[in-house]
Amino acid sequence: xxxxxxxxxxxxxxxxxxxxxxxxxxxxxxxxxxxxxxxxxxxxxxxxxxxxxxxxxxxxxxxxxxxxxxxxxxxxxxxxxxxxxxxxxxxxxxxxxxxxxxxxxxxxxxxxxxxxxxxxxxxxxxxxxxxxxxxxxxxxxxxxxxxxxxxxxxxxxxxxxxxxxxxxxxxxxxxxxxxxxxxxxxxxxxxxxxxxxxxxxxxxxxxxxxxxxxxxxxxxxxxxxxxxxxxxxxxxxxxxxxx
Amino acid sequence: xxxxxxxxxxxxxxxxxxxxxxxxxxxxxxxxxxxxxxxxxxxxxxxxxxxxxxxxxxxxxxxxxxxxxxxxxxxxxxxxxxxxxxxxxxxxxxxxxxxxxxxxxxxxxxxxxxxxxxxxxxxxxxxxxxxxxxxxxxxxxxxxxxxxxxxxxxxxxxxxxxxxxxxxxxxxxxxxxxxxxxxxxxxxxxxxxxxxxxxxxxxxxxxxxxxxxxxxxxxxxxxxxxxxxxxxxxxxxxxxxxx
Numbered sequence: 461x462x463x464x465x466x467x468x469x470x471x472x473x474x475x476x477x478x479x480x481x482x483x484x485x486x487x488x489x490x491x492x493x494x495x496x497x498x499x500x501x502x503x504x505x506x507x508x509x510x511x512x513x514x515x516x517x518x519x520x521x522x523x524x525x526x527x528x529x530x531x532x533x534x535x536x537x538x539x540x541x542x543x544x545x546x547x548x549x550x551x552x553x554x555x556x557x558x559x560x561x562x563x564x565x566x567x568x569x570x571x572x573x574x575x576x577x578x579x580x581x582x583x584x585x586x587x588x589x590x591x592x593x594x595x596x597x598x599x600x601x602x603x604x605x606x607x608x609x610x611x612x613x614x615x616x617x618x619x620x621x622x623x624x625x626x627x628x629x630x631x632x633x634x635x636x637x638x639x640x641x642x643x644x645x646x647x648x649x650x651x652x653x654x655x656x657x658x659x660x661x662x663x664x665x666x667x668x669x670x671x672x673x674x675x676x677x678x679x680x681x682x683x684x685x686x687x688x689x690x691x692x693x694x695x696x697x698x699x700x701x702x703x
Numbered sequence: 704x705x706x707x708x709x710x711x712x713x714x715x716x717x718x719x720x721x722x723x724x725x726x727x728x729x730x731x732x733x734x735x736x737x738x739x740x741x742x743x744x745x746x747x748x749x750x751x752x753x754x755x756x757x758x759x760x761x762x763x764x765x766x767x768x769x770x771x772x773x774x775x776x777x778x779x780x781x782x783x784x785x786x787x788x789x790x791x792x793x794x795x796x797x798x799x800x801x802x803x804x805x806x807x808x809x810x811x812x813x814x815x816x817x818x819x820x821x822x823x824x825x826x827x828x829x830x831x832x833x834x835x836x837x838x839x840x841x842x843x844x845x846x847x848x849x850x851x852x853x854x855x856x857x858x859x860x861x862x863x864x865x866x867x868x869x870x871x872x873x874x875x876x877x878x879x880x881x882x883x884x885x886x887x888x889x890x891x892x893x894x895x896x897x898x899x900x901x902x903x904x905x906x907x908x909x910x911x912x913x914x915x916x917x918x919x920x921x922x923x924x925x926x927x928x929x930x931x932x933x934x935x936x937x938x939x940x941x942x943x944x945x946x
Binding site: 530531560600676680681683684691697701703 | 773774775776798801802803841842843844880881882919920921922923924925926927930933934935937938940941942944945946
């Protein structure tokens, strides 16, 4: 079923009007009176609606039923990815959204070769949020993951450490596997932290450990910085019973 | 450690000479006498070597030790991906290699919008094999996955059906999860089959089932055709104890 995202305040009615980009999209899809669509607030609430009128730039809908999204993961996974070259970060935002991530946080670390300055960051965040919204729509999600940045490596660690399970992936770790880290008990929230193109510095690994993160491995092969978070996210979704 | 791939017949000596692209690569890396490198046959055998001489276009090595690759997955996973637009297939070849796939097989299906003709296929296969070789080198693998194609959907099913666990991912499947399919017993070989941009046709799902493949789901969200095989591969690697 076609899915439109609107602002949360626009969902609190018995009927809805799609305008702007949503109306344009509806036009491309040639929506007709009587067809059913889903309108989501991007925060997990959605309305099953019937098209009642199609005009230029405006689609009117009657709300049939309001529900909590049925396609969200039971576990909230936060993907912490060190700043990487633009297309890699964008790739991870798109794919992590499809795979069900709750939020995506970009953070600076010592070996980041690419790090947007204050000026370009606002524009980039807007662009990244659009990528997440588009991927959420295509994959049928009810929540658009928030894409955000934190100003320092330390801030990233402190934020990540608040989850039930907080994992830090390091290519030189051999002893602790992801499975060992997940077997310690049940979990509702997970932080996954991965490094930039050049990997983490040894001192950063120590800091992560001190902050309470579990340093662990994703196996014997070296994964690229855009592959590691998606591999870890897929495995956590599998482990938590999503598929 | 730097890793070079040579032809299998070139590994059967007490000393080795790197030429051509390998020698060029060694020059870029500024390899010096006494440094250690790994030379692999791309089929799981590798030699730990010491550089003994660096000349223009030729690097001489002394073999210290020959071993079986330490970085290969215990389970052999064959990734069957329906022909998709070029960059998507190439993306999956690169990422599946990093994630440890044994081989990658492209196959035709009803809704494939992109399917190379006989003439361009040979060139494409060469290109795809190069992508796999490059990803194997970067990720530290001892095996370069074979990239191949099969001429028909039926041939793909017959080939895939020979694995211990043969899985067919379909977005409309609700009952059987990947976990259920993997819990049926131990496995050494796995086939993972995923569709093109437009998904599988219902009749193709029936054929897969008749051929002995287990139809299963990757969860409630719709994954793109390039995301599904990598998600499934990550989960199988996790399930089989790789990380």
